[in-house]
Amino acid sequence: MTLAKGLGIYHQTGAEGTHALVERHAPLVKKIALHMLARLPASVQLDDLMQAGMIGLLEAATKFQSNKGASFETYAGIRIRGSIVDEMRKGDWVPRSVHRNARRIAKAIKTVEDRSGSEAHDAEVAEELGMTLNEYHACLSDANSGRLFSLDELNESGELPIQELETSDNPLEGITSDAFRQSLAEAIGELPEREKLVLSLYYQDELNLKEIGAVLGVSESRVSQIHSQAAMRLRGRLTDW
Secondary structure, three states, rough: OHHHHHHHHHHOOOOOHHHHHHHHHHHHHHHHHHHHOOOOOOOOHHHHHHHHHHHHHHHHHHHHHHHHHHHHHHHHHHHHHHHHHHHHHHHHOOOHHHHHHHHHHHEEEEEHHHHHHOOOHHHHHHHOOOOOOHHHHHHHHHHHOOOOHHHHHOOOOOHHHHHHOOOOOOOOHHHHHHHHHHHHHHHOOOOHHHHHHHHHHHOOOOOOHHHHHHHOOOOHHHHEEEEEEEHHHHHHHHHOO
């Protein structure tokens, strides 16, 4: 579905004010799609990501509530990314071994950190996994390029940030969301400085891996490994969630 077609579909069903929101923020779909495409296999097409992202934008325009405190752009960005992630999951293009290794890495990092009481280093995690350092780094690269990891996916549903912005009939859901968000913020704050910087540059400043590599003076593949290790470290530390 092209951007023009997506807007056309919405024009038939949406109110004029909401349609204007979609039209104004349509470039956000391409921006996010391009950002996510940079860490996906070459077989993934930009048009497919934009099609899924457009669906997320349409949903955002329909469900957005301005009295929730978040700007529409923030809310739409979450919806767009979530929609793209959902579409990729449906495609089932990630080998099971990648998911399995990601879980093993997260568990190994947690085991090492629980045992030592300090942050786990690459060599320690590799030893825990019974891998060479090169094998461990290869697994990290596969984990980062093989799935659409985002901070939104640290809980199993992958929908927590969206739930935070919507109304709910269950008053306990808001408490849980706030508690998870606080735990996530604390876990990010306790990451090694380089991992924290990579996440900040990637998610907040929206630099791609190549640009981050230029900032840090390392290769793009090394940035991919650092990003993936940060993700696995967070997942391990947030096991209770």
